[in-house]
Amino acid sequence: MSAAMLGAVTPTTTYYLILSALLFGIGAAGLMIRRNPLIMFMCIELMLNAVNLSFVALAVRFGNIDGQTAVFFVMVVAAAEVVVGLGLIISLLKRRPGANADDLAELRG
Amino acid sequence: MELLVFILASAMVLAGGLGVVLRSNPVHAALSLVLTLFGVAVHFVALEAHFLAAVQIIVYAGAIVVLFLFVIMLLGVDKSEDLSIEPFPIQRPVAIVIGAAVAGLVIAAVVRARDTIAETDTPLAADGDSNIQLLARNLFSDHVFAFEFTSILLIVAVAGTVVLTRKDKRKVEQ
Numbered sequence: 519m520s521a522a523m524l525g526a527v528t529p530t531t532t533y534y535l536i537l538s539a540l541l542f543g544i545g546a547a548g549l550m551i552r553r554n555p556l557i558m559f560m561c562i563e564l565m566l567n568a569v570n571l572s573f574v575a576l577a578v579r580f581g582n583i584d585g586q587t588a589v590f591f592v593m594v595v596a597a598a599e600v601v602v603g604l605g606l607i608i609s610l611l612k613r614r615p616g617a618n619a620d621d622l623a624e625l626r627g
Numbered sequence: 628m629e630l631l632v633f634i635l636a637s638a639m640v641l642a643g644g645l646g647v648v649l650r651s652n653p654v655h656a657a658l659s660l661v662l663t664l665f666g667v668a669v670h671f672v673a674l675e676a677h678f679l680a681a682v683q684i685i686v687y688a689g690a691i692v693v694l695f696l697f698v699i700m701l702l703g704v705d706k707s708e709d710l711s712i713e714p715f716p717i718q719r720p721v722a723i724v725i726g727a728a729v730a731g732l733v734i735a736a737v738v739r740a741r742d743t744i745a746e747t748d749t750p751l752a753a754d755g756d757s758n759i760q761l762l763a764r765n766l767f768s769d770h771v772f773a774f775e776f777t778s779i780l781l782i783v784a785v786a787g788t789v790v791l792t793r794k795d796k797r798k799v800e801q
Contacts, residue, residue, distance in 0.1 A: 527630045528629045528630060529629055529630055529633035529673075531744050532737055532738070532741045532744060533633060534670065534674070535733075535737040535744075536734050536737055536738075537637050537640065537641075537670075538733075539729075539730045539733035539734045539737065540641060540644075540730050540734075541640055541641065541644050541663070542729065542730060542733065543726045543727060543729050543730025543731075543733075544641070544644040544645060544647075544648060544726065544730075545644065545647075546725065546726045546729050546730075547648065547722050547723050547725065547726025547727070548644075548647060548648035548726075550718070550721070550722030550725065550726070551648060551718070551719050551722045551723070552648065553714070554653065554704075554708060556653050556656075556695065556698065556699065556704070557647065557648075557653060557656050559695070560647045560656055560657065560660050560695065561647060561648065563660060563687075563691065564644050564647060564660070564663060567663065567664065567667050567687075570667065570679075571667055571670055571671075574670075574671055574674050574676045574679060575674060576744075577676070578674045578675065578676070579744060583761045583762055583765045584765065584769075586676055586678075586679055586758075586762055586765075587762065587765050587766050587769075587770050589676075589679055590679070590682070590762070590766065591770075591773060591777060593682060593683075593686055593687070594777045594780070594781070595777075595780065596687075596691070597686060597690065597691060597781075598780050598781055598783075598784035599784075600691050600694060600695075601694070601784050601785065601788050602784050602787060602788055602791070604694060604695070604698050604788075605787070605788035605791040605792045606791065607698065608698060608701070608702065608792050609791060609792055611702045611704060612702070615702070615703075615704070620714075
């Protein structure tokens with residue numbers, strides 16, 4: 519592909535949605551593959567980012583700023599979720615270093 | 628030019644995503660996450676969502692990933708885990724199939740609906756307002772109650788985390 523062709527084709531909304539689907543698939547697979555709770559949280563962040571990307575792409579496509587407002591709220595909720603989740607992980611790993619997701623049952627009671 | 632930016636940023640996003648899943652060292656995984664977040668921020672700039680690009684860098688790369696790294700260092704779990712151990716032998720193939728199926732189904736739906744998402748350009752800032760002004764007007768008029776509720780959410784999250792991780796002194800003394 520020549521440089522002129524690269525300049526002629528502009529990425530469309532479909533491109534962004536496909537990228538978003540790929541990123542979401544990577545995050546979902548990672549969440550099921552990995553057993554370290556920290557990495558599982560990072561995979562959830564990947565999935566949230568994939569959805570954010572599709573929100574922004576569609577907001578631009580339809581000329582509606584509501585999509586970008588939704589991304590703003592997703593970021594706030596993600597921050598709150600990470601704080602609570604890392605608190606849980608700290609209290610789990612202080613009790614038992616090297617624990618994996620199955621050991622979260624220990625936190626009961 | 629725009630396609631070149633798209634390709635480079637997409638490469639960053641996908642390489643970072645694969646890095647998070649495949650790197651065995653949690654610190655490397657967190658740094659791969661930073662790569663993904665920067666790639667998404669580049670996409671936001673390309674889509675003219677300038678405010679969200681800045682927030683993406685400040686909140687995600689600046690705060691959330693630093694929090695991850697802080698926990699990794701605090702707990703001393705920054706050594707590589709052995710990824711060759713599989714407690715359930717069927718888990719990984721099934722997970723990969725499910726992830727590929729989710730991505731494939733969504734891509735099929737998007738490709739099928741590409742005529743509905745007709746590729747016309749309707750720029751958001753048509754009336755000359757910048758992206759930040761549009762976003763602020765929308766956020767503080769239509770969504771002002773949701774905005775106030777997020778402050779309650781943040782307070783509850785912070786207070787809950789403090790209660791969760793604090794040592795209960797009364798129990799220790801008994």
